[in-house]
Amino acid sequence: MNNRFYGTGVALVTPFDKLGNIDYTGLKQLLLSTARKGADYYVVQGTTGESATTSATEKRDLLEFVKINNEDQLPIVYGIGGNHTAEVLKNIENSALDDTDALLSVSPYYNKPSQEGIYQHFIKIADKSPIPIILYNVPGRTASNITADTTLRLAEHANIIGIKEASGDLVQAMHIAKHMPEGFQLISGDDLLTLPLMSIGATGIISVLGNAFAHLFKTITDSAKIGDHDSARKATFELLAINPLMYAESNPVGVKYVLKLQGICEEHVRLPLMPASPQLRGKIAEALDRMSVHEGR
Numbered sequence: 001m002n003n004r005f006y007g008t009g010v011a012l013v014t015p016f017d018k019l020g021n022i023d024y025t026g027l028k029q030l031l032l033s034t035a036r037k038g039a040d041y042y043v044v045q046g047t048t049g050e051s052a053t054t055s056a057t058e059k060r061d062l063l064e065f066v067k068i069n070n071e072d073q074l075p076i077v078y079g080i081g082g083n084h085t086a087e088v089l090k091n092i093e094n095s096a097l098d099d100t101d102a103l104l105s106v107s108p109y110y111n112k113p114s115q116e117g118i119y120q121h122f123i124k125i126a127d128k129s130p131i132p133i134i135l136y137n138v139p140g141r142t143a144s145n146i147t148a149d150t151t152l153r154l155a156e157h158a159n160i161i162g163i164k165e166a167s168g169d170l171v172q173a174m175h176i177a178k179h180m181p182e183g184f185q186l187i188s189g190d191d192l193l194t195l196p197l198m199s200i201g202a203t204g205i206i207s208v209l210g211n212a213f214a215h216l217f218k219t220i221t222d223s224a225k226i227g228d229h230d231s232a233r234k235a236t237f238e239l240l241a242i243n244p245l246m247y248a249e250s251n252p253v254g255v256k257y258v259l260k261l262q263g264i265c266e267e268h269v270r271l272p273l274m275p276a277s278p279q280l281r282g283k284i285a286e287a288l289d290r291m292s293v294h295e296g297r
Helices: 024-036 056-068 086-094 115-126 148-154 170-179 189-200 210-227 229-237 253-261 277-289
Strands: 005-009 040-045 077-081 103-105 131-139 159-165 185-188 205-209
Touching: 005 024, 005 210, 024 056, 024 077, 040 056, 056 077, 086 115, 086 210, 103 115, 115 131, 115 148, 131 148, 148 159, 159 170, 159 189, 170 185, 185 189, 189 205, 189 210, 205 210, 210 229, 210 253, 253 277
Parallel strands: 005 040, 005 205, 040 077, 077 103, 103 131, 131 159, 159 185, 185 205
Antiparallel strands: none
């Protein structure tokens, strides 16, 4: 089993048709496109996949579809998390995790547990899971932060192999990088911070914009790995204008509109999200026009 995740992980969107059903034709096109552009692994049913509004049956079917249509046999990470520890454990038990390489598990949201509560939550998950765990720290969505100290405590568990760090706190990331045990992986959860985090020891990115521009992230991660920071900087700077637009009306609204313009899938999202407003569409189109490496499929 591959339990090492280097380079560019694409946090796959879930394409929908105009009736709100999963568009598997669009998803297959997305898999082919990202693989061709250099994705190193897939993340299924993370935040970008609108996991908050997909049913248990849809989650199961999406994972199976990605497994079957994973022509390059890229590693697969599957999102199972929540704020009810017992329910998360039940979801793990009821999931078909064969040919799945790791779980991405978000820190508990809404109920705002203490650091000890966060620690115990993930220890229970790590003890239960038959495959390795990647922690997911995203305080902007969970309203609580996994501190560096808590991350490092959890890193001692043999079944916790890394963290997707999306706090935006570079000092916190530095503390993790300095003290993490050998084999533990620090993974960027912010597209624009990929290069800065790799400079202190991160192994890559789990990316939103990787759905559309996996080739740019491949350049960033591969170049950073060999110390070609000039190439990595140039690729990063290509994303400066478009990146904030991906979050202006909440992820994945922006990136789905980019994918529509690239002819990969439609832009439909599920309520309470709404498709990109006319104002946002205009800004995204303008930003794409300025990108020297913009391409379709």
